[in-house]
Amino acid sequence: MSELDWSDLRYALAVGLTGSLAGAARQLGVNHTTVLRRLDALEDRLGARLFERARTGYLPTEAGALLLEQARRMADQAEEIERRVSGRDRELTGPLRVTTAFVVMEHLLPQPLAEFARTYPGIEVEVVENAFLADLSRRHADESSGWARREADVAIRLSQQVAEHLVGRQLGMSQCRVYARRGAPGLPQTVQPLAALLKDAPWVAFERDSQARVYDGWMRKHLAPSAVRVRVDIFNAAAAMLHTGIGVALLPTFMEPRHPELVAVSEPIDELQVPVWMLTHPDLRQTTRVRSFMQLVGDRIAAQLASAGTPR
Known part of the structure; x- marks a missing residue:
């Protein structure tokens, strides 16, 4: 049997998580025929059927359940390795992905973000606006890179509570x-x-x-x-x-x-009154570009919050 291709395991894992070809295709950013082709190739290589095609979706067989369990462990280990390696990055270059709420992006982040971009032109900041706290340990599929990008490196959130496994600072209070x-x-x-x-x-x-x-x-x-x-x-x-x-x-x-x-x-x-937090994963806090972003942008947002609502 030829060596397993990790990228094929990604396709099987996506099918297992979503229960369908269409769901896996959306998660991976490809069309469903690509998912089917890669899944068929994996089953041929293993000589075992991994999923039963039922009306309710794709249900893992006994062999499929075993493969999915191992694939999840491999994915978690790959993500941990990437985080730990990224956490030792000392370069002020490369991508930085930030997630925040729409209202923060429009009213608190523009000027600090522009100042950061001028100060560190080698860092490309990508801001994703959404109403929920992205998983700072997970990665999502990106076919252009062959594997995935992290959902976010830094999160800026208005929230009474934050996950205990994240680290960062409270920037102030929103009134x-x-x-x-x-x-x-x-x-x-x-x-x-x-x-x-x-x-x-x-x-x-x-x-x-x-x-x-x-x-x-x-x-x-x-x-x-x-x-x-x-x-x-x-x-x-x-x-x-x-x-x-x-x-x-x-x-x-x-x-x-x-x-x-x-x-x-x-x-x-x-x-x-709601706290405003700037958060990252513990494995990333020593990454130079993450630390620089949290310091400069965090300080500027904290100053804005401190002056918000004062008589004009």
């Missing part, structure tokens, strides 16, 4: 106030008691079923459904609706500089 469009008829224009705003003002609220964020729970607890004019999913969308004058909404105070047309109509709400 929230209620805002309205400046000069909008029928909307408050000065700071009001929060109880009055909840009772009398029309609101731009978040999705009815959203539960992940502290803001979602706060609104379900304090805001009557009859007070809601519009529901949106993220702060940037809430700010866009505020500009129409349709109602009031919660926003982080660090959004104020980009929205001079809006006016704060409440004091900061203590219940809605």
Whole structure:
């Protein structure tokens, strides 16, 4: 039997994880015929059927379950080796992948990121915006490189809690106030008691079923459904609706500089203070480009948070 090709094992592992050719193809960034061809080649090489083709999807056979168990271990070991080697990188060159929330990218990260790019022109920073914390230990498929890229090297997150296995620093606290469009008829224009705003003002609220964020729970607890004019999913969308004058909404105070047309109509709400974290995997914290990014960009974001919401 010829030697096993690790890249073929990746295809089998993707089929096992997703249960289908189509799911594996999406995960690996290829078409499903490529997955089928590589899977068939692996089965021929091993002389064993790895999956039963059922209506519900691809189910591993006994041989397939054994192979998947070993392939998962190999993938974990490969990722650990890569992290440990990367963690000893002393060069201020190469790629750096950062994951963060949309609101952080728009309001806190641009200037620090531009300063970092000018200071370290050899480092190519790629920012991925999403609402969840990417896995800082896992890699995802990238066919152009033949294997994969890490989901992220650094994460910048607004979160009450972070995974214990990650390391980094708390940059400061994000505060929230209620805002309205400046000069909008029928909307408050000065700071009001929060109880009055909840009772009398029309609101731009978040999705009815959203539960992940502290803001979602706060609104379900304090805001009557009859007070809601519009529901949106993220702060940037809430700010866009505020500009129409349709109602009031919660926003982080660090959004104020980009929205001079809006006016704060409440004091900061203590219940809605959320830490802002900059995190990485322990194996990567000594990587020169990761350490440099976390120092420079972290310091600049911390300064912005410290000044957010101060009277202008």
